[in-house]
Amino acid sequence: MVKKDQGNSELVSIPEPTLRRLPIYYKYLKMKFDEKDRYVSCTTIAKNLNLKSIQVRKDLQVTGATGKPKVGYHIESVLSAIETCLGYNNVKDTLLVGTGHLGLALLGYKGFREYGLNIVAAFDTDPHKIGAVYHGKKVYNLSQFKLLAQRLKIQIGIITTPAEVAQIVCDQMVESGIKAIWNFAPVHLMVPADVIVQNENMSSSLAVLSKQLLERKRS
Amino acid sequence: MVKKDQGNSELVSIPEPTLRRLPIYYKYLKMKFDEKDRYVSCTTIAKNLNLKSIQVRKDLQVTGATGKPKVGYHIESVLSAIETCLGYNNVKDTLLVGTGHLGLALLGYKGFREYGLNIVAAFDTDPHKIGAVYHGKKVYNLSQFKLLAQRLKIQIGIITTPAEVAQIVCDQMVESGIKAIWNFAPVHLMVPADVIVQNENMSSSLAVLSKQLLERKRS
DNA sequence: TAGATTGTTAATCGATTAACAATC
DNA sequence: TAGATTGTTAATCGATTAACAATC
Structure with missing residues (x-):
């Protein structure tokens, strides 16, 4: 009980911009590690990721x-710090609804494993899809969602349905005890206050991209 | 020449957070309009989108x-203001590389039209895919990219390839005169200073989502 | 008219950046 | 040792929020 702040990095609330950059450092450092590098300075990280070194230092903090001054950061240690910080080492089971192209893309994405995300199964209402197995994940009838969600105590749901049915699916998820929803459908979902929604909003990114392009053209 | 600031809203640089919210207002207002509403107050918008009314007011500004005080915002006018502001009414042609599930999902997404984005064609290296037509868009051999990009004077490229080849594709795009890249591959791309990259970073969203979930559980 | 809602100016808050001392 | 790089405190910058006057 003498040391203060030791190991409580998880308890400190992390600014969202930093939170968003941590996975980017993580991927970069993994690459560096695979290339047999063992130490890297924040200057190098910054240069490679188009950031400022002071920002990298603050984020890693x-x-x-x-x-270590002069030496830089021990890559393996930072990787493990980020893993702990972002909970990459405890697996979060999820269920996905909507097996269109986007749903299948997510089902097949191997990278989620690295982030501790495990898509257990998929759901759809299309009889042609129910029963199929994609990338080792079975597709169930949406009517079974609640049963499975509760049995497996699933907390996170992923929505990759068409926009028109996303809210209905969302309601079902909430009713099934889902506490966090990762929404890829292009609609704003209405949820009770105790449920978290993270929207993957392509139109926002597009707005940023095309505005930047316009500004560049002007100069 | 008497009025100042008239019609130059496009010239004012918009804060990125605002820029990201504009498409969200846009979608919401379109929905309201389809529901035969003609005016809406920022209080109502804020309530529906989980924002603060003052923020909505500032953003729309x-x-x-x-x-109009007491009445609110004329929905149609705001829609058209956002359209002008985000360039939704001049079409931006793009080429997409990588016709996996994600690529097909984007090819098939009708909503882009509304944002002025038009995917002209797709590219792949897989002989089984070359020549195919998905959602009315033809798949060409990647080797033809430069030719088509230059002939059509394409400025925006979309990358939906596996991570391993994304940088190579990116380099080709840059060489073909592409000035903005919308990158869905989970890698950080290296580009010359005059090229813009917008990363669609799922790992960042996931980090935010799972951190929030963790914080909620604690309380 | 009365009051709901906008528009605008000022205050606050939080993230980024700068500066520099500590240190391997 | 000398100097590159970290860690930390302070300054700056920009976005959000508050307050309130203007107005339909």
Whole structure:
């Protein structure tokens, strides 16, 4: 009980911009590690990711990782700090609804494993799809969602349905005890206050992209 | 030349957070309009989108749209202000590379039209896919990319390839004169300073989602 | 008219950046 | 040792929020 702040990095609330950058550092550092690098300075990280070195330093600080002056950061330690910080090492089971192209893309994405995300099964209402197995994940009838969600105590749901039915699916998820929804359908979902929604909003990214393009053209 | 600031809303640089919210207002207002509403107050918008009314007011302000005290904002006017502001009414042609599930999902997404984005054609290296037509868009051999990009003077490229080849594709795009890249591959791309990259970063959203979930559980 | 709602100016808050001392 | 790089405190910047006057 003498040391203060030791190991409580998870308890400190992390600014969202930092939170969003941590997975980017993580991927970059993994690559560096695979290339047999063992230490890296924040200057190098910054240069490669188009950031400022001071920002990298500040960001890594919140994970609890420390570096050595002159030497830089021990890549393996930072990786493990980020893993702890973002909960990559405890698996979060999820259920996905909607097996269109986007749903299948997510089902097949191997990278989620690395982030501790496990898509257990998929759901659809299309009789042609129910019963099929994609990327090792079975597609169930949506009517079974609640049963499975409750039995497996699933907390996270992924919506990759057409926009028109997303709210209905969302309601079902909420009713099944889902506490966080990752929404890829292009609609704003209405949920009770105790449920979290994270929208994957392509139109927002597109707005940023095309505005930047316009500004560049002007100069 | 008497009025100042008239019609130059496009020239004012818009804060990125606002820029990201504009498409969300746009979709919401379109829905309201389809429901035969003609005016809406920022209080109502805020309530429905989980924002603060003052923020909505500030955001709409940058589009040049104005409201009427007591009445609210004329939905149609705001829609058209956002359209102008985000360039929804001049079509931006793009080429997409990578016709996996994600690529097909984007090819098939009708909503892009509304944002002024038009995917002209797709590219792949898989002989089984080349020549196919998905959602009315033809798949060409990647080797033809430069030819088509230059002939059609394409400025925006979309990357939906596996991570391993994304950088190579990116380099080709840059060489073909592409000035903005919308990247869905989970890698950080290296580009010259005059090229814009917008990363669709699922790992960042996931980080935010799972962190929020963790925080909720604690309380 | 009365009051709901906008528009605008000022205050606050939080993230980024700068500066520099500590240190391997 | 000398100097590159971290860690930390302070300054800046920009977005959000508050307050309130203007107005339909």
